[in-house]
Amino acid sequence: ARRGYPEAIYCAGKTPEQVRRIAAAVAERPDVRTLFTRATAEHAAAVLESLPDAHHDPDAGLLAWPPEPPPPTGGLVLVLTAGTSDLPVAREALLTARYLGRQSELITDVGVAGLHRVLAKVERMRQARAIVVAAGMDGALPSVVAGLVSAPVIGLPTSVGYGAAFGGIAPLLTMLNACAPGVSVVNIDNGYGAGHLAAQIAAPVPEQP
Amino acid sequence: ARRGYPEAIYCAGKTPEQVRRIAAAVAERPDVRTLFTRATAEHAAAVLESLPDAHHDPDAGLLAWPPEPPPPTGGLVLVLTAGTSDLPVAREALLTARYLGRQSELITDVGVAGLHRVLAKVERMRQARAIVVAAGMDGALPSVVAGLVSAPVIGLPTSVGYGAAFGGIAPLLTMLNACAPGVSVVNIDNGYGAGHLAAQIAAPVPEQP
Amino acid sequence: ARRGYPEAIYCAGKTPEQVRRIAAAVAERPDVRTLFTRATAEHAAAVLESLPDAHHDPDAGLLAWPPEPPPPTGGLVLVLTAGTSDLPVAREALLTARYLGRQSELITDVGVAGLHRVLAKVERMRQARAIVVAAGMDGALPSVVAGLVSAPVIGLPTSVGYGAAFGGIAPLLTMLNACAPGVSVVNIDNGYGAGHLAAQIAAPVPEQP
Amino acid sequence: ARRGYPEAIYCAGKTPEQVRRIAAAVAERPDVRTLFTRATAEHAAAVLESLPDAHHDPDAGLLAWPPEPPPPTGGLVLVLTAGTSDLPVAREALLTARYLGRQSELITDVGVAGLHRVLAKVERMRQARAIVVAAGMDGALPSVVAGLVSAPVIGLPTSVGYGAAFGGIAPLLTMLNACAPGVSVVNIDNGYGAGHLAAQIAAPVPEQP
Amino acid sequence: ARRGYPEAIYCAGKTPEQVRRIAAAVAERPDVRTLFTRATAEHAAAVLESLPDAHHDPDAGLLAWPPEPPPPTGGLVLVLTAGTSDLPVAREALLTARYLGRQSELITDVGVAGLHRVLAKVERMRQARAIVVAAGMDGALPSVVAGLVSAPVIGLPTSVGYGAAFGGIAPLLTMLNACAPGVSVVNIDNGYGAGHLAAQIAAPVPEQP
Amino acid sequence: ARRGYPEAIYCAGKTPEQVRRIAAAVAERPDVRTLFTRATAEHAAAVLESLPDAHHDPDAGLLAWPPEPPPPTGGLVLVLTAGTSDLPVAREALLTARYLGRQSELITDVGVAGLHRVLAKVERMRQARAIVVAAGMDGALPSVVAGLVSAPVIGLPTSVGYGAAFGGIAPLLTMLNACAPGVSVVNIDNGYGAGHLAAQIAAPVPEQP
Amino acid sequence: ARRGYPEAIYCAGKTPEQVRRIAAAVAERPDVRTLFTRATAEHAAAVLESLPDAHHDPDAGLLAWPPEPPPPTGGLVLVLTAGTSDLPVAREALLTARYLGRQSELITDVGVAGLHRVLAKVERMRQARAIVVAAGMDGALPSVVAGLVSAPVIGLPTSVGYGAAFGGIAPLLTMLNACAPGVSVVNIDNGYGAGHLAAQIAAPVPEQP
Amino acid sequence: ARRGYPEAIYCAGKTPEQVRRIAAAVAERPDVRTLFTRATAEHAAAVLESLPDAHHDPDAGLLAWPPEPPPPTGGLVLVLTAGTSDLPVAREALLTARYLGRQSELITDVGVAGLHRVLAKVERMRQARAIVVAAGMDGALPSVVAGLVSAPVIGLPTSVGYGAAFGGIAPLLTMLNACAPGVSVVNIDNGYGAGHLAAQIAAPVPEQP
């Protein structure tokens, strides 16, 4: 648990067998909160062998152990998505922030082609201490959101789209060039990184001057 | 005058001397409406020698002769800009559409970071038959506009910005991936092409069934 | 039905099960014309369960419900292809325009390597109010077509080709640099977007001054 | 002053004459704190005509008016640089955070090729609520810093370097792929954006639950 | 004189002083035909000091010594250009072929946006043994030409254009993806290489079986 | 049979069923020599149903009908490969040239890392009228070959390699920048195009002056 | 055995059958040390048929015959990895150096996000004559290592990562821009090349002046 | 003097005034050997004010102080260039190696288009302990050299060339894909880095087992 946060096991590059061994070791140290990210069904089965009560979110490809998140401290983390295809990545961000100890909520399908939907959520958005905005294709949502709130916006480009979306390069560039200040960007599809950063930003402030 | 539209002389690759010779020839055929585009101050001086009454718009780098645009026919062409730096390219589009015979108007500085500004113009936008949207940096404006109107939107990416704007590649990709249907895109900074296309779209319909 | 046009369900990012649920909901609201695009055989089967009389075009990967297109209004939409491999994308454009209410026709295999074939179609091309030109590889056809007609040309780059075609980047760039004015471009393989835009351009003009 | 923060005038795309007019208008509304960014010597002279007591930092290309920053609130903002060539961009970040109301400090020349230099600063780094890390060339510093602290790290890639640094693309990619969580990235050379975001992250927390 | 062809001095990377020294040495060996390519006015002056009767074509940036080309042998080399801005590069190709001993001709301004112009030249094109086609922007001309003739077509992409022309990358890709067989491509703006290759292709056949 | 050369059917984008129908039509017109390129085993089986005596080269993915090549005319076409992985593409070039009527030979595995191998073949190389050089990875062979012979060299970059070979981009760029004149380039893996062009270059000269 | 080093058979582009034939030939010449690289399980089985006692490292995809490495000469070769996913490529480097006759060791999982791990190994690192550093994602480790030692560092970028890691381009660029001198780079995932070069650098010096 | 090697001052990003101050400080510590790299004429004048006897090589843009290189130890460092335009970068490498204490020699103009020239130098090349090969355009020379010698080859891509040379990207990729083992690569135009690495490779071996 680096710097008080959960340990994260990135399953994508590992065999189910390797993950099984790690999960067995995790079971030995119940004091360390652990997340397994980018877990396929096979990875998940391997984890659940040793940690049968782990929380498993198949959409996000994430398992958490122990299953209950810590009691929330600090500020609210909001995760917004432009479309429904952004959901897996958005849920990875949502759950990461939650298991790092933040109150976290998901608002879906508020893409800029239907402005009324995003405008309807402005009030809730203004209560957040950090907002993750997941979007593929044109990646225009973070620019719009950052113009509406004063909290930091974490742009989370997704590989949703085709052709000149170039596997997420288009929304990545859009977000790096956001015309409203207050936007920064993480790697394409990096829901874990976005949620982790949001939790750090919204962390309780130790000693405030 | 190809297909009934004005002749256009693209000055960028030409010496002032070459432009001077062309302008002298243009003076000989008063029946052909002619535009000089991408004209520097030197190019403009060379044109005005032979065509002293030509209309000259230094911001757009455009000269038109004869100076009066034709009486407008067809539908309204709107040109929108996200920021003030997009103005030269936007004016090139505006004037091209006007000298091709359309009523054309400019609305500036309605970038998505301040949504209220673009929302305040929706009514006028809904009266247009074609809308050119010039934007650099994140290039997010066409997606928002296309979600608000049913007329075709011509995305006009500009080279405004720095770093990962890559001289206009970022807004170009954003516009190609616009999440609202009804958007197409022209080359970076191609105000002439955008205005020409808008004029074609908004042209009077010859014989409507 | 945004702005009077059919609702479109983009199947590519969805499971057959998700599409099945959407089709069931669509069956409940017969007043809303609906298109399912990028549908695989599995997606199509899921749609046809709830909407057994939907029109299904397997080549285009498109289903339409109700099955009859609306009676055509506005101007003619032509869809041209350079080669036979461009057909699926071209048919997606064709059917989209048709179900948005336009008379639409397909002319295939008129690539620029055999100019006589495209020249033989000029007369019909001059009757169109909007022309979609689908081409992969060198993407040269829109430049040639735009030089022959005064209607707007929508360049539709396809991912047909190999090597330095770069999955459609080569024809995309060609079309963005078309040397004839009157060409704009949509995303690679975006037949739906091209057909939608063509239908908007060729829409009946409400009140013409 | 959008959302309580200073107004910023981005001079890069503007003529000295345009900036002069803006400065004159700024002088009329002494209640609005204003920053002029990316100001050349000519821009600065134009500003100082109307606002002779504005604070001017030529290295950062920044002018601030009124000249005194607001009394600092919230947490500490640190700005680190890998090399000396990153200084102008780093100072832009530093001053932006300061004029947005944060205590802000600069630590220079702690590139990863000399680890002892960065290790010597760990204690101060752990007192910051947000850390901006400016680096060009290999852009490796944010990864190292994020591994040493639990505050959010804002990667600020600079265009310092040559050849395969590609004007800042290399450090931009490095930072997007930072192997330590807690790093996000802004546009190349965007010191203003980095400083603004750091100030937002380190802002005083209104009502903490 | 490698392989019987003239020696070529590429001036672009050299100082006038370096070129002067080379020209002086060239004057010593009147048996070796020599070309100076990419010569600025300063380079040219340096050459003409030692070789006052050298042929100088300022548009092409080329000097040849001795000034008369060899009597032509082999087949006809044609050089076509799409626009007038392609002329300098086209002339470099033309003169290179001529000084390598071929009959060579230039046909200008036959871009595909005006098909009648290129169709008017088909007869002459069919008499050539090799055709160089210089084009920037969309680079579509070689595809059209190769469909009309059976001689080899050498695509010569030029850096003419702006925005998504990317300094010649767009026409380079177009030509590499030419949909008619019989097209190959040289480097952007490489008129010397294109002319040299054309001369090799159209060389007299030593002993034909 | 365009311009006297065989008809070519590019199978890659077609279903076996589509190819079967084409082969049946080909059987009806025995006067037209036909090549089927990029044919998988399934494509080949479909061709052989209607054209059981067609020549089939599985390595090259090519079928030819009628099976015997025409009696060779014109000059010799040589095809060289740098490594053994380049063989399929090289054989496609070899057979294309042969079925277009040229004497054609293959020399394999003469990469530049073992110069003695390529030097051992110089004599034969000097007898060719056109040389196709297939190479992946560093793509250095065409530069070396062009320095040794005076015949035109057709660079045929292959997608052999990994990492920074970028699917053939690296050798493509190398060949476009060949430091010896006399090299032109076709698309990555385009053995058909290279062989076709070589046959055109080495064609018998109709009437030589 | 080029220049006294083992022969290497690159299996990736070859069928198991082709590899089988090569292994049979290798069995005939026991004096030539041979490596089979990038061998799948099928390739390995084909090799072991003829060379049953070959050493097989499935992780590295490498087989060596004869199985014992030569007695080590020259200096120490160290191979470092940033993460566990870099292991296959690192082992390929390690074994290549070993079978070329160097003492070689592996140190894993010393990524820069946990500096203490790499600092703990400095002493051993200073005993090496050449250090291979394998890293994906941000590729920052070689910069840090080169700042700690005076031996040459060979950067070995791996394709580990996702999104903007671009299959190894990100760490490749990072390493090319390493801010400490003494770093050079090989192709992405090229463990064989890195190990070979390290063995050459650390080779015994024949006659030292 | 990091790790026993000279201190290097990279002038490119510094004003003459900054360099003057550094030179004055250098004059105070005569025990530290110092190189000034990438120095313009203005930079050089500033250095020579305080260090009038510094060695100045204007071609390489390098100054060294004290002016005499240390007595050479270790092995021979060779620097090869493909063309004459590569000379400035090559000399930077040559002098860096020399001032780091190696015997170093330059061999110029041995590009692969004239193989006899490089073959004539093989004997000397085989006496070197490290070879730097500077090449632009096709960057093919390192592959050829590495096939001829067993010493490590450092590929030094230069920005020489135009068009698809892309400022050195083409030779960089060529060298990364070199088909002979024993080649590694430094950044484009990084003569300092190449010379430094060569000196490290050819350093005297402290204690050889």
Ligand SMILES: Nc1ncnc2c1ncn2[C@@H]1O[C@H](COP(=O)(O)O)[C@@H](O)[C@H]1O
């Ligand atoms: N989904 C994810 N995306 C990016 N990085 C991750 C992800 N999950 C875990 N990580 C990082 O990967 C590290 C674990 O890598 P490993 O030791 O290979 O399991 C963690 O410390 C995280 O910093």
Ligand SMILES: Nc1ncnc2c1ncn2[C@@H]1O[C@H](COP(=O)(O)O)[C@@H](O)[C@H]1O
């Ligand atoms: N600003 C512009 N951007 C792009 N194309 C233009 C522009 N102005 C003119 N053109 C095109 O360039 C053609 C004239 O080119 P030229 O014959 O070189 O003057 C016109 O027919 C237009 O199609």
Ligand SMILES: Nc1ncnc2c1ncn2[C@@H]1O[C@H](COP(=O)(O)O)[C@@H](O)[C@H]1O
């Ligand atoms: N140095 C800078 N870099 C990026 N954006 C900036 C910078 N300075 C100001 N801005 C942004 O540009 C906007 C002002 O643009 P303008 O209205 O053109 O002066 C401000 O609201 C900021 O969001």
Ligand SMILES: Nc1ncnc2c1ncn2[C@@H]1O[C@H](COP(=O)(O)O)[C@@H](O)[C@H]1O
């Ligand atoms: N020509 C050069 N190219 C790349 N890096 C260099 C060059 N010259 C010096 N350096 C590096 O830059 C460092 C000095 O940078 P600085 O402190 O900004 O002068 C030295 O330690 C070298 O590692």
Ligand SMILES: [Mg+2]
């Ligand atoms: Mg905001």
Ligand SMILES: [Mg+2]
């Ligand atoms: Mg719309």
Ligand SMILES: [Mg+2]
């Ligand atoms: Mg037209």
Ligand SMILES: [Mg+2]
């Ligand atoms: Mg951290």
Ligand SMILES: [Mg+2]
């Ligand atoms: Mg042809």
Ligand SMILES: [Mg+2]
């Ligand atoms: Mg040659």
Ligand SMILES: [Mg+2]
């Ligand atoms: Mg070192």
Ligand SMILES: [Mg+2]
């Ligand atoms: Mg070697």
